[in-house]
Amino acid sequence: MATSTTQDFNKILYTPLAEIDPVVQNIIDKETWRQFTGLELIASENLTSLAAMQANGSILTNKYSEGLPGARYYGGNEYVDELEQLCRKRALEAFHLDPSKWGVNVQPYSGSTANFAALTALLQPQDRLMGLGLPDGGHLTHGYYTAKKKMTASSIYFQSLPYALHPDTHLIDYEALSKQAKVFKPRLLICGASAYPRDWDYKGLKEIASREGAWLMCDMAHTSGLVAAQELNDPFEYCDVVTTTTHKTLRGPRAGLIFFRKDLKDAADLESRVNLAVFPACQGGPHNNTIAAIATSLLQVADPAFKAYAKQVVANARTLGSELVGEGYKLQTQGTDNHLVLWDLRPLGLTGSKLEKVCDLMGITINKNAVSGDTSAQVPGGIRLGTSALTSRDMTEEDIKTVASFLHRAVQLSLQLQKDAGSKLLKDFVKVATTPGSESYNKVKELRNEVEGFASKFPLPGVETKNLKKPEGLHDF
Ligand SMILES: *Cc1c(COP(=O)(O)O)cnc(C)c1O
Numbered sequence: 001m002a003t004s005t006t007q008d009f010n011k012i013l014y015t016p017l018a019e020i021d022p023v024v025q026n027i028i029d030k031e032t033w034r035q036f037t038g039l040e041l042i043a044s045e046n047l048t049s050l051a052a053m054q055a056n057g058s059i060l061t062n063k064y065s066e067g068l069p070g071a072r073y074y075g076g077n078e079y080v081d082e083l084e085q086l087c088r089k090r091a092l093e094a095f096h097l098d099p100s101k102w103g104v105n106v107q108p109y110s111g112s113t114a115n116f117a118a119l120t121a122l123l124q125p126q127d128r129l130m131g132l133g134l135p136d137g138g139h140l141t142h143g144y145y146t147a148k149k150k151m152t153a154s155s156i157y158f159q160s161l162p163y164a165l166h167p168d169t170h171l172i173d174y175e176a177l178s179k180q181a182k183v184f185k186p187r188l189l190i191c192g193a194s195a196y197p198r199d200w201d202y203k204g205l206k207e208i209a210s211r212e213g214a215w216l217m218c219d220m221a222h223t224s225g226l227v228a229a230q231e232l233n234d235p236f237e238y239c240d241v242v243t244t245t246t247h248k249t250l251r252g253p254r255a256g257l258i259f260f261r262k263d264l265k266d267a268a269d270l271e272s273r274v275n276l277a278v279f280p281a282c283q284g285g286p287h288n289n290t291i292a293a294i295a296t297s298l299l300q301v302a303d304p305a306f307k308a309y310a311k312q313v314v315a316n317a318r319t320l321g322s323e324l325v326g327e328g329y330k331l332q333t334q335g336t337d338n339h340l341v342l343w344d345l346r347p348l349g350l351t352g353s354k355l356e357k358v359c360d361l362m363g364i365t366i367n368k369n370a371v372s373g374d375t376s377a378q379v380p381g382g383i384r385l386g387t388s389a390l391t392s393r394d395m396t397e398e399d400i401k402t403v404a405s406f407l408h409r410a411v412q413l414s415l416q417l418q419k420d421a422g423s424k425l426l427k428d429f430v431k432v433a434t435t436p437g438s439e440s441y442n443k444v445k446e447l448r449n450e451v452e453g454f455a456s457k458f459p460l461p462g463v464e465t466k467n468l469k470k471p472e473g474l475h476d477f
Contacts, residue, residue: 029471036460036468037452038363039403040393043340043386044194044222045365046251047393048293049300050462055292056253064285068275080288087291090298091257094228097236101263103271105278106255106294107286111221111245114256114278115141116153118243121260121270121277122188122215125157129188130181132172133162135370137195137342139219161186165372170332171198178208185212191235192219192243195369195384197321197336199233206238217241221256223338225249225388228301229310232338240264241274249313249339249388252297255290312396313339316387319397323404329411332371332382339386344371346381350414353426355383358414361433361444363451364406393458406451413443 002014018025040047060080066073069081087106092099108114123129131142131154138144140152143160150156161184166173181189189209191200202218209216218235224244226232235242242259246252260274261267279286300306314337321331321341332342345352352368359366371382387395390403414429417440421428433444459465 026471026473030474032460032463033468033471033474034363036463036465037456038365039406039451039455040389041364041366041385041387041403043367043384043388044245044248045386046225046248046388047461048247048251048253049297051296051300052251052253052293053462055296056289058289058292060288060292063288065288066279066285068279083288083292083295084286087295087298090295090302091259094298094301095224095236095259096228096230096234097259101261102236103260103262103274105258105260105274106291107278107283108243108256108258109283109287109290110254111139111219111243111256112141113282114243114245114258115139115219117277117282118217118241118258118274119154119158119188120281121258121273122217122241123158124187126159127187128159128161128184129154129190130161130163130177130184130186131190132193132196133164135374136162136165136372137193137370138162139192139194139221142190142192142219167373170372172196172200174201174204174208181208181212181214186214188215188217190217190219191239192221192223194222195340195342197317197331197333197338197340197342199337200235202233202235202238215240217243219243221245222248222340225251225301225306226310226314226338229307231307231310231314240270246294246297249310250297250301251309251388251392252301253290253293255287255294257294309391313387313391315397316391316395316400317341319400320385320387320404323401324407327404327408339388341385342369342371343383343385344381345383345411346371348411348415350411350418351426352380352383354414354418354429355410357426357430358410358417358433358444359407362406362410362447363455364403364410392461395458399458402454406447406454409447413440413447416440416443 002011063080064074065077065080069084088104091104129143132138134144141154143154144151145155163177163180164173191205206216216239218239220227220235221244223232226249240261244257247254258274260270317336317339321335325334330344330347332344356366356368366383366385368380369382369384370380374381417429417432420432420440432440435441
């Protein structure tokens with residue numbers, strides 16, 4: 001607290017946020033209200049713990065610590081060293097890894113920077129890499145480019161080639177991938193996805209990579225929580241490098257991790273290449289507050305309760321999938337092995353953008369997504385749904401059935417709105433939905449009230465919802 005000797009120019013350092021900056025506080029309050037009264041179905045999101053938020057908001061944010069434990073460019077790092085060592089140890093434990101076979105760098109700021117650092121470690125500029133194509137569920141950082149433009153650093157600084165899903169099964173087309181690799185001769189094969197509801201054949205991928213003399217890297221950003229809980233195949237069995245975000249199914253703060261093998265012929269070389277790629281090649285000082293939050297989240301991941309959580313996430317996703325299929329809807333691969341389902345709206349004559357918009361108005365957050373065979377990347381024909389966040393709010397199968405019925409009603413309403421709009425334009429569609437007085441407007445409002453009533457029965461991690469008051473200035477639609 002400020003004392004009688006505190007300089008006037010420093011008094012602001014002690015003033016709580018709500019007092020010094022009610023504008024920012026109000027934005028946080030509105031966002032808290034949105035999360036509390038809404039249903040979060042974005043597959044890449046989750047709700048981190050009170051402990052992770054406390055660590056993230058701690059005084060560790062003040063400290064510079066470029067370098068690695070025991071080898072820093074700044075003094076005063078004895079406790080930060082202890083923290084980073086602890087975080088590494090917990091990361092290996094969470095994924096059941098032997099510290100003589102695997103090492104980990106816990107400094108990446110996010111999944112994208114972790115991936116670029118991994119590419120920097122494994123490749124020379126303009127070396128060739130292969131990753132799952134973006135429209136087939138891959139991630140931007142796996143080499144995405146369009147006919148006109150190299151869209152990401154992974155295609156600007158490297159030569160990339162996408163592999164694809166089989167057009168009939170919508171599973172990874174390993175046979176075609178193998179043929180492509182024979183011709184393209186990648187130095188790096190990347191597996192892992194952002195929108196793929198099934199599991200991976202790491203053994204088969206390793207055979208292809210070995211044949212071509214390529215590294216095999218898994219980016220398990222979406223599924224790492226399920227991997228840690230051993231609910232999915234283990235990429236560490238066959239991959240040389242594994243990257244992940246820490247904020248998706250892993251349920252930690254926003255950051256990334258890079259795991260690297262220590263049992264290869266040139267293992268010391270790989271370890272130092274990864275570490276030097278993170279710093280100084282791609283990043284500066286680590287975010288120690290985030291590393292503390294990762295450490296405490298990984299402690300939770302190693303607890304048996306997390307296994308039960310992961311099992312429930314998958315059970316909920318399966319229930320969501322089977323409910324939608326039961327209503328006659330089409331899902332890519334008609335189901336799921338993990339936390340997400342891909343809903344193909346094209347048979348309904350509806351775009352992903354329109355359902356996303358109606359759901360947004362109702363307080364259900366989802367995202368439009370390409371489904372295999374989409375001709376336009378601008379107007380994706382599907383929706384991606386995930387159950388990680390709802391499961392963190394205690395929802396189980398019966399609750400998910402209610403959520404599925406909301407989605408079903410959202411589709412019916414969207415079809416009606418599309419008819420009323422009298423055009424295919426999103427702009428006209430939104431106008432009908434948001435013009436007060438109309439029947440559709442009333443329906444949207446009614447659904448929103450129902451969603452609010454349902455969602456606010458569930459707790460929200462890190463927030464005392466009992467005393468939560470509706471903040472000023474909420475946007476009506
Ligand atoms: C989310 C995601 C990333 C990127 O993570 P950010 O933290 O948003 O940078 C990378 N790879 C995959 C497969 C992802 O799903």
